[in-house]
Amino acid sequence: MHSVKRIENILSSKEQTSGDSYAMENLKARKAEFSKLHAQAKDFVKYLTTLERQFKNIGRGDLKGIEETLPSLLNGLKLIWTISRHINQNESKFEDILEAISNGICMKVREKIDIRVILRTNPAEAVQVIRQGATLLERWRDEFLKTKMAIEQEQTMKRWDFGRYRELFAKPIYMKQILQNLQEACIVIQEFYAILGKDLKTVVGQADIIDSITTRVREQVIKLENFEHDVYASEYEITWQAAYHQF
Secondary structure (H helix, E strand, O other), rough: HHHHHHHHHHHHHHHHHHHHOOOHHHHHHHHHHHHHHHHHHHHHHHHHHHHHHHHHHHHHHHHHHHHHHHHHHHHHHHHHHHHOOOHOOHHHHHHHHHHHHHHHHHHHHHHHHHHHOOOOOOOOHHHHHHHHHHHHHHHHHHHHHHHHHHHHOOOOOOOOOOHHHHHHHHHHHHHHHHHHHHHHHHHHHHHHHOOOHHHHHHHOOOHHHHHHHHHHHEEEEEEHHHHOOOOOOOHHHHHHHHHHHOO
């Protein structure tokens, strides 16, 4: 700001001697624009700092912990939307924040439920983790809509009618669909392994046949877990569904 002030003094002197006010007017307009952006940035930093704990939970927490964080996170976002005119008058930046939160949640679900790992996990444990992931994705959308409705009912605040709403939740919705597929696959694997155990070998008396069937089941699991594309990317939906229905 000291440099700007120095330039302003120079242009002011030039204006007085030459009568040319264009440069000075242009500087004042740029300065006013900069001051506005600076005030907005300060407001965003000031209020978003109050949600630092929730943001850290999304980055470092487990699926259950993140889910438990969502109500306070959305309540905090609602509060700063109410208090700060710089924030509620800058929908694009606020949408960027929501998108970053959504992407962070999706990334955490990806990390915890990697198809190349989860299908090798104990099926019962895998189902539990997958359900937690699906619940988290659903809770994120539900808490957003709940907060959005609360804002609309108060009728004193600017509404959360964001243009990027569909884009914001397209990924979580699709990922939940994939998790349902993975959960069903884990349940099938669990049922197969429960049937193809020592008791069946004793009853049938042909262990080699049971072992052969077990091997075939494992081969199908390997094919699924080695899906060549990003299973959570919607552009590969057709390819994934083809692989899943062959399972």
